Amino acid sequence: MPTKITLIFDNPIDPGAFESDYAELVDRARSVPGLLKMETSKVWPKEDGTATPAYRMIDLYFPDYEAANAPLGTPEAGAFFRRASELATGGMTGLFSDVEEP
Template sequence: MSETKITVIYDNPTDPEAFESAYPADQLEAARKVPGYVRFEASKVWPKEDGSPTPAYRMVDWYFADYDAASAAVTTPEFGAFFQAMGALSTGGVRVLFSDVEVPQQ
């Protein structure tokens, strides 16, 4: 089995300032507490040069050894706490993906 990645894609929030003020404590700290990941990344989408809306706002990625480990992580209280906070913070929408990592980091 190959690595599995769980990605959270936050769409553009209705109030970016409010999102940014809550994000470090409400999402990053909760994301770091999710058990079982091999690697964790958080990123912010660069703004478009013409000022038009970007297709997404921020992303959180957890990498797990395999699908079973990722599936187990989402059943934990820690992931539940992250998910609950994510729902409250994601005023512009949010997507959650499970992906098969075809070319892992070396």
């Protein structure tokens, strides 16, 4: 069953600084071994101007759970996750999930 790793970024302290480095983070994600595809998304702002529950997400897709775990010790994955942690000034949640196909 396909597996994805999702990183959910909470609202950063400085959104402008986050955005200026985000493209580099996405490039690092592309180099993670075994990656099948990637989706990135930005949470819509609330119409009333209050903070959103999250800011951005990155979904990394792999063929299965073993393939998602395999690259975690590689230099490429290490560089990606290290940079993600540095950018996550507001916090970050990481999830491993089975992708259920309807």
